Amino acid sequence: MLGSITWLGESGRNARWWVTVTWFGAGAVVAGALVGWLMGWLGMALTGAVGSRQAALALALLAAAGLAVDLRLGGLQLPTVRRQVDDCWLARYRGWVYGVGFGFQLGLGVVTVVTTSAVYVAFAAAALSGSPAAGALIGAAFGAVRWLSVLPGGRVRAPADLVRMDGRLRRWEPVGRRVTLAGQIAAVVVLAVVVVA
Numbered sequence: 001m002l003g004s005i006t007w008l009g010e011s012g013r014n015a016r017w018w019v020t021v022t023w024f025g026a027g028a029v030v031a032g033a034l035v036g037w038l039m040g041w042l043g044m045a046l047t048g049a050v051g052s053r054q055a056a057l058a059l060a061l062l063a064a065a066g067l068a069v070d071l072r073l074g075g076l077q078l079p080t081v082r083r084q085v086d087d088c089w090l091a092r093y094r095g096w097v098y099g100v101g102f103g104f105q106l107g108l109g110v111v112t113v114v115t116t117s118a119v120y121v122a123f124a125a126a127a128l129s130g131s132p133a134a135g136a137l138i139g140a141a142f143g144a145v146r147w148l149s150v151l152p153g154g155r156v157r158a159p160a161d162l163v164r165m166d167g168r169l170r171r172w173e174p175v176g177r178r179v180t181l182a183g184q185i186a187a188v189v190v191l192a193v194v195v196v197a
Contacts, residue, residue: 003162004090005099006153015095017154023096025147027103029140035108036139039126047130053195055128060191062124066117067184080114107143116180121187 003009005024010017047055069076085105089098105111109119122142126135152169156162 003153003166004087005102005150006156006162006165008156008158008162009090009153010095013090013095020095020099021147021150021154023099024103024150025144027100027105028107028143028146029103030143031104031107032109032139032141032143032146033136034139035123036126036142037132037136039123039139040129040132040135043127043130043135044132047128055130056191056194059121059125059128060188060195063117063121063184063188063191066121067181067188069117070181070184078114078117081111082113084112103143103147106146106149107139109142109146118180118184121184 005017005020007017010020068074069078085102089101092098093101109123114120119142122138126138129135129138152165156165
């Protein structure tokens, strides 16, 4: 999908890249906020029964378990669906329609292939916040990060640019994985400090 929503691809479909990407972002942020709000609402009962320290401990344990899954310790595998967004939409609908549709699906987090447990941990954090408003904010931040994934496509003005972008993304994939793992480790440590303090 990253290779589809580019300046070059959008101009070839008589669409404007910035319009498609703006709608993509709106869809991703709204979907993330909706899921986060729902998780926060569901979590109100849970966090009402436990204190913030217990919620931080639960989140630390979930993040640590997610880290173990991402590292494939003991042969663990991340639960996910094997579905991507439908690229047939690119030829069937206007840019703003598939922009908001693709963004919404990615903002939901779990209706397409999930490659890191951080997706599940983000929505667990929304639930453990115990607040629909805080959950919506966490979910909106999640959706905004998903939105960032399509922004590099604005620099693709020629086929050679697409090849270069693809090469850069492939080279940066291991780095991105390490950064994600480091972020998960940092989250576990910070949450553990909060619990112990």
